[in-house]
Amino acid sequence: MYFFRLWPETMKIYRINTILLHTWYHFLHSMETWVDLFWNSTLQILVYVFLARVFSHSSTIEFTRYLIVGAILWNAIWVAQYGICLGALWEIWAKSFSTMFISPLTLNEFLVGQMISGAIKSVLAVAMSAIIAYYLYGFSIFSLGWILIPAYLLLLIFGWGLGMLVLSLIFRFGTQVQSLSWSVVFLVQPLGGVFYPLSVLPEAMRWVGEIMPSSYIFISIREYLKDGRIAWTELGIGLVLSIAYFLIGYLVLTHSFRQAKITGAFARMEG
Amino acid sequence: MQKVLEVTSLLKRFGSFTAVDDISFSVAQGEIVGLLGPNGAGKTTTIQMLLGLTTSTSGTISYFGKEFTRHREEILSKINFASTYSHIQSRMTVRQSFRIYAGLYGMDASDRRMSELLHLLEVEDVADKLFWHLSSGQQTRVILAKALLNKPRLILMDEPTASLDPDIASKVRDLILTLQKKERVTLLITSHDMSEVEQLCDRVIFLQHGKIVAEDTPLGLTKRIGESKVTVTFDGSADPVSAYLERKAYKHHFPRIHVVVVEVAETDVPKVLFGLSNEGIWLTNIEIQKPNLEDVFLSVVAGNYENLSH
Numbered sequence: 001m002y003f004f005r006l007w008p009e010t011m012k013i014y015r016i017n018t019i020l021l022h023t024w025y026h027f028l029h030s031m032e033t034w035v036d037l038f039w040n041s042t043l044q045i046l047v048y049v050f051l052a053r054v055f056s057h058s059s060t061i062e063f064t065r066y067l068i069v070g071a072i073l074w075n076a077i078w079v080a081q082y083g084i085c086l087g088a089l090w091e092i093w094a095k096s097f098s099t100m101f102i103s104p105l106t107l108n109e110f111l112v113g114q115m116i117s118g119a120i121k122s123v124l125a126v127a128m129s130a131i132i133a134y135y136l137y138g139f140s141i142f143s144l145g146w147i148l149i150p151a152y153l154l155l156l157i158f159g160w161g162l163g164m165l166v167l168s169l170i171f172r173f174g175t176q177v178q179s180l181s182w183s184v185v186f187l188v189q190p191l192g193g194v195f196y197p198l199s200v201l202p203e204a205m206r207w208v209g210e211i212m213p214s215s216y217i218f219i220s221i222r223e224y225l226k227d228g229r230i231a232w233t234e235l236g237i238g239l240v241l242s243i244a245y246f247l248i249g250y251l252v253l254t255h256s257f258r259q260a261k262i263t264g265a266f267a268r269m270e271g
Numbered sequence: 272m273q274k275v276l277e278v279t280s281l282l283k284r285f286g287s288f289t290a291v292d293d294i295s296f297s298v299a300q301g302e303i304v305g306l307l308g309p310n311g312a313g314k315t316t317t318i319q320m321l322l323g324l325t326t327s328t329s330g331t332i333s334y335f336g337k338e339f340t341r342h343r344e345e346i347l348s349k350i351n352f353a354s355t356y357s358h359i360q361s362r363m364t365v366r367q368s369f370r371i372y373a374g375l376y377g378m379d380a381s382d383r384r385m386s387e388l389l390h391l392l393e394v395e396d397v398a399d400k401l402f403w404h405l406s407s408g409q410q411t412r413v414i415l416a417k418a419l420l421n422k423p424r425l426i427l428m429d430e431p432t433a434s435l436d437p438d439i440a441s442k443v444r445d446l447i448l449t450l451q452k453k454e455r456v457t458l459l460i461t462s463h464d465m466s467e468v469e470q471l472c473d474r475v476i477f478l479q480h481g482k483i484v485a486e487d488t489p490l491g492l493t494k495r496i497g498e499s500k501v502t503v504t505f506d507g508s509a510d511p512v513s514a515y516l517e518r519k520a521y522k523h524h525f526p527r528i529h530v531v532v533v534e535v536a537e538t539d540v541p542k543v544l545f546g547l548s549n550e551g552i553w554l555t556n557i558e559i560q561k562p563n564l565e566d567v568f569l570s571v572v573a574g575n576y577e578n579l580s581h
Binding site: 012014015017018021022025026029030090091094095096098099100101102103104105106258261262263264266267270 | 285316319322323324325326343344345347348351352356357358359360361362363364367370371372374375376377401402403417
């Protein structure tokens, strides 16, 4: 019963706005965030654009476009997940996380602020990758049409869900598991159907991809690129799984937050 | 007097270890209360529970007559905390951090309030510097200023003057007393500086092994220790001195060859001095040290606190 009890606090818009302002101020002084967002995204899209150029001589045009669209939209999952975890870790490293939570700030307000700032950052990373792909390969992300919007939103929701799951582990085990913040999401890239269908995976590993919403969302994107058809079933499964990841992530995180206060781990987290 | 904070039967267990063992106390409006005890006594865990960073196993915490867990948002907007060990975001300027905290507390015009506070703590020149570029003394003062930002009715302070130069520490203590007098701010302070506690606190609560072992005014507690230390420097042999003190059964020791320290009740000090003098001993120097809070602290650490409790 306790596990499923929802957080009984109301959120205040002005405190969510303050978290957004906090993220902006931090962004201004954090070279690491600039590098993560723009440098890493640029390098990644360059690799896939050049690979696409090589394959364009021997493969179908669809395959090369799958590679590029996967590389561009991958940023939505990655930045959303990373935003939630790093938003908390920057405060823990600065020994200011507990200082924030002795103000009236609630966990929900903190999370919503990090989700919105993560979404904004992911738009920046996706836009930059899309511009590079357009100028170096001639692929326009807008060729996806309106499916781009629901697909993008579902990938964001999946990323937020993953972010909350990883953050719950940090609350539970402390900063010794912080490396999961920038490593767990990379499980999605090879196994979550970002660039290729799950049929490519060995039989024993396929189930991992089958429980990831990204597999179905990217199927629907590839179907649309191939013949302009909307794969409603896959999009629907992607929606259900994304929401499931989000809800499970939220419930596990709020449970972990409460437990960390009971065990004293929350107060000890800053060392 | 109105109670600002009331703690009732507060208990915190971590597995089989009891960190805070069924403590109850209250803090009245305008009081400065010291929460003292050796390392591991339960002070930090108590403060963490009072701030909502750690959940108690049982017991209740009420601020301003309202139960903390039920009125968290309202209560946290009226209290604040300063510690040498907690920081604000190091990658932001002090001005930016103050804007953030003002936003979290729902305040407007934070820049003017920030300027007043930084001026008060003599760090107005750091407003546009990154927090991690400040010296530890400047950081402590900025944290203190942050703790005053929302004009709190109660401030919890953990080692408020640790890492400060003596002149700034003295100014901070003066500031604390000024705040108490002018704005009737209530303070709950932990400190290892017993002279600071004696200077600041109206009342002291001593914790040991998670329990409250003594609670009184600093003067009341030192009176319970009872014994003064009389350090007498004398001319000639120590034999007649030792013979007299042993005959009268006064507790004493000789730290140096011509110096004796006698531990006696404050009322017996004249008797000791006249007695030694009447024995024909030439006393060249006399120092009388009354018991202080440090003696109380040492008694608590040594486990001799039966005489400290009511």
